Amino acid sequence: MSRGVPHGRSGSRRIAALLSAIACGSVLVSCSSDDGGGSSTASITPRPTPPNASNFTGTPPSAIASAASSIIESATGRASSAAASVSARASEFAASVSADTARAAATAEKQLKNVKGSGNATSEVSMTGLPTAETGGLRAVVVTITNNSGKTASYAVQVDFKNPDGKVVQTSFVGKENLEPGKKAQPVVISRQPAEPQLTPVLAKAQRY
16 A cells, blocks of 8 residues: 555646646747746737728839829820711712712713703602711711613712701712613712701702603
8 A cells, every 4th residue: 555655646746737837838929938027928920911002102113103194195096087977988888989979970970960950850859868877987878779771771869968057068979870661770969068067968960861
């Protein structure tokens, strides 16, 4: 029985040492080391607070300014390119129409010079506007001439563009020579007036000769 006592005391000492080590470890984790004053205080690391950007003054960093300038220049370049593209389409459309109708227009104007009233062929002529998306923004009208006379004939047509007040601001001529019976011709008339105010194309004269 006397041998069990030391064994119990030894076990108690080992348990006490273990608890002391655990306690020391906890102190090392959660407490600061002794500063010589015999006291220890908890160590707390404050979380950094981001600066308030609304209080900043001055110019942005050069990299940001450069990027913004690049975006603006790119947008301006695209707008200029789009405008140039529209202008090019308008010129191309007008050139293709002029090549086909210039001589016919001169002949039609000559034929209509002495025609009184609206002429003898208004019932054989109709007009349809073209979408500006197809003409590069120009106002254009397809003049459909149908030969219903039963024999080959030539036609001269006058189209007036009127403003909202009813005033004629542009007169154009188109025509077709030697159109066979039952056949159609579709010359195009272009207005080169500004988009505003809105103009209305009106069939002024149509003469079969």
